[in-house]
Structure formats: C-alpha cells, structure tokens
Amino acid sequence: MKTQLIELIETAPWREAVTYRDTWPHEYVLSEKDDQRKLLAAICARFHAGEGVAGRFFRMSNTYLFVGDHKYWLMTDYRKISSLAGEDNYVINRAPLYRDRRDFVIQPGDTGRRDDYPVSPAHDRANRTETP
DSSP: OOOHHHHHHHHSOOEEOGGGTTTSOOEEEETTTTTOHHHHHHHHHHHHTTOOEEEEETTEEEEEEEETTEEEEESSOGGGOOOSSSSOOOEEEEEEOOSSGGGTEEOTTOOSOTTOOOSSOHHHHHHOOOOO
16 A cells, blocks of 8 residues: 555656756656645655654755655755745655665765765765874
C-alpha cells in the first residue's frame, strides 16, 4: 500500500532544472503554479515530525527528506511556511540519490556528475589542521 506522500510524488509534474543539467541535476515543482499544495503540506509535515535530515549544499544548510531513490528539499525553510493556502509559490526540489556523502554534504571540488566521486571526504577537510 502506497502512502499519500508517495502518491503525491508520483503524480507531481516534475520538470528538469535545466540551468543545473550539467552540474547538479535535479527536478522541481511549484506549490501554487503546479497545484502541489498537498505535496508541500505532506513534506512539511514530515519535516515537522522530525523526519528531515540536516545537510549542506556547499555553504547553504538545508533539510532533506529521503524517499525512495530521491532526496527532497524546499527553497524556503519549512519552519517559515506558515500558510499553505496563500498565493506564495514555494519550490519543491528533488534529486536522485548518490548513495555517498554527497547526499548530505556538498563541498568545494565536488561535482554533480555521478561517476565523479569526491576524492576528499567531508570529515577529512573539516578535521584538517594547518601546520606552520
């Protein structure tokens, strides 16, 4: 039996973010323009229930929801979305999972190409100390 969230994801009119086709490929829908208020509400409910995972895209922190083979995120902090019945058009994004640390942390030197696995793990860079 499919959950309501899975059904909403499957029926959403996802479109390619062409600007990022060659760098960080992903898809998106708009909550108002694409009539995806229910999807937005379902994702926000999961975030509020504590199912979101903190991650970073370079210097930008975000909350991600992992469902199936994709991760989902909003361009607006879900805690700032107060009314889902307004005229605000929120962006809902999704990207296929890499199944490596890029699903959680993107850092300088990383690319969005699947076969271009990062050489330096995030914890190595974070724990490095400069020697004089």
